[in-house]
Amino acid sequence: MGRNSRRATQAGISEAEKALKRKGSTKQGLATEVGCGSNVISNFFNRTKIDNRFFKGICTALGLDEKKIVDLSEDAEPDIDDAHPFQTIIDNKTRDFVGREYVFAEIAKFINSKTNGYFTIIGDPGMGKSAILAKYVQDSGCVAHFNVENDQDNPPSKFLESVCKQLIKKYQLSYSLPLSADATSDGAFFKKLLDEVALKRNGKSVVIAVDALDEVDQSSQKNKNANILYLPRYLPKGIYFITTIRRGVDVPLVTDAPQQIFKLMDYQEQSSEDICTYIQNRVNGSEKIRQWIKKQKVTEEKFIDEIATRSENNFMYLVYVLYGIEEDIYPDLNLDSLPLGLQKYYEFHWQKMGMNDIPRSNVKINVIYHLAETRQPISCQLISEYIGETPLTVQDVLKEWLQFLHKRTLEGQVCYSIYHSDFWRFLHKHEIIEAAGVSIKKINKQKTDILWEAVFGDE
Numbered sequence: 231m232g233r234n235s236r237r238a239t240q241a242g243i244s245e246a247e248k249a250l251k252r253k254g255s256t257k258q259g260l261a262t263e264v265g266c267g268s269n270v271i272s273n274f275f276n277r278t279k280i281d282n283r284f285f286k287g288i289c290t291a292l293g294l295d296e297k298k299i300v301d302l303s304e305d306a307e308p309d310i311d312d313a314h315p316f317q318t319i320i321d322n323k324t325r326d327f328v329g330r331e332y333v334f335a336e337i338a339k340f341i342n343s344k345t346n347g348y349f350t351i352i353g354d355p356g357m358g359k360s361a362i363l364a365k366y367v368q369d370s371g372c373v374a375h376f377n378v379e380n381d382q383d384n385p386p387s388k389f390l391e392s393v394c395k396q397l398i399k400k401y402q403l404s405y406s407l408p409l410s411a412d413a414t415s416d417g418a419f420f421k422k423l424l425d426e427v428a429l430k431r432n433g434k435s436v437v438i439a440v441d442a443l444d445e446v447d448q449s450s451q452k453n454k455n456a457n458i459l460y461l462p463r464y465l466p467k468g469i470y471f472i473t474t475i476r477r478g479v480d481v482p483l484v485t486d487a488p489q490q491i492f493k494l495m496d497y498q499e500q501s502s503e504d505i506c507t508y509i510q511n512r513v514n515g516s517e518k519i520r521q522w523i524k525k526q527k528v529t530e531e532k533f534i535d536e537i538a539t540r541s542e543n544n545f546m547y548l549v550y551v552l553y554g555i556e557e558d559i560y561p562d563l564n565l566d567s568l569p570l571g572l573q574k575y576y577e578f579h580w581q582k583m584g585m586n587d588i589p590r591s592n593v594k595i596n597v598i599y600h601l602a603e604t605r606q607p608i609s610c611q612l613i614s615e616y617i618g619e620t621p622l623t624v625q626d627v628l629k630e631w632l633q634f635l636h637k638r639t640l641e642g643q644v645c646y647s648i649y650h651s652d653f654w655r656f657l658h659k660h661e662i663i664e665a666a667g668v669s670i671k672k673i674n675k676q677k678t679d680i681l682w683e684a685v686f687g688d689e
Contacts, residue, residue: 243277269337330365442474
């Protein structure tokens with residue numbers, strides 16, 4: 231959270247506790263008034279950094295002068311969160327975030343009632359698992375690791391290096407960086423750090439958030455009988471893991487610590503409320519969407535209800551559909567023609583872009599599948615070299631697929647990657663590959679040949 235987060239002085243916390251008592255309220259009531267999760271209020275009173283807007287909100291609700299209770303020494307000290315390796319992902323995932331208080335309440339209940347343990351969030355692609363975890367990390371400032379979707383490089387060693395570094399910095403453990411290769415080869419050093427952190431936690435809970443266990447590359451894990459990412463079977467007191475997994479995927483995790491499985495699918499009513507709030511917020515913030523609604527000759531209430539129903543409580547569906555409306559990607563689109571559910575939306579866009587037209591557009595297909603097979607951010611120039619087309623041609627194709635892509639600048643070049651792993655899985659469905667006439671083997675050979683020529687020349 232860096233400079234966007236604050237914590238109160240110890241004297242400030244005393245003043246806040248007195249103010250809360252005078253107000254005749256509770257911490258849960260304060261959370262409702264401020265519009266944040268109960269975990270944020272707990273972190274405030276535990277003198278853990280919280281987001282500025284919540285810090286201000288708490289002070290306003292309690293009638294306190296934030297300037298008098300903020301710990302100013304924090305500004306003079308280096309902030310370990312400034313260098314959070316996943317800050318970009320956290321910022322991206324929490325943009326336009328709404329609700330999900332029922333999830334945060336269960337997490338808080340689990341941590342407050344158990345001495346340690348694993349809390350696992352399970353859901354379908356697009357339901358917001360990563361966003362929930364990112365929001366929790368943003369509000370709590372806990373140690374976190376995100377197994378990046380569509381990235382082939384998600385080995386246990388990468389997780390161990392990331393989390394161990396964060397623990398060493400956050401709890402000022404006496405180890406030098408960078409870590410040796412032995413420290414990330416298995417879970418022994420990680421377990422040792424957790425034992426040390428447990429002794430230094432001063433009665434506070436230590437939470438480690440790990441996103442997308444189903445995205446982990448388990449092939450490089452030396453001990454095939456160990457838990458995924460070498461997560462410990464036995465946890466020290468006060469140590470908690472919050473993880474996310476896609477529904478229907480089994481990952482090896484055996485533990486003697488308390489464990490709770492939280493299935494997002496079991497909370498349809500609460501999710502539906504959040505879905506409607508999300509749509510309403512997007513409508514309020516977009517003149518283009520409001521104009522589209524007027525053209526449809528329906529009320530905002532009707533629009534929200536219809537989109538929410540067709541989304542099947544899937545936030546990724548909303549991201550795609552509302553982007554399509556806002557950017558006028560489908561000029562002939564109307565409310566009745568919107569597809570039902572995320573998978574149908576992929577098929578809808580695929581057809582709208584003419585991917586199954588005869589004669590087939592091999593350029594379009596080559597661009598998308600080379601992008602998919604790279605599974606890392608890739609520049610327009612490099613894609614053009616792979617397929618033997620001009621960068622301008624490639625750029626024109628990418629424009630048609632921007633809603634599915636993550637765009638970022640790396641080393642001065644604009645690069646693209648597939649935004650959500652479920653779209654990658656859609657592209658690799660047998661019927662889609664067959665209809666597109668794609669040879670994944672041939673695409674990967676094209677890439678290898680180009681890279682070989684770049685390194686060794688035309689030998």
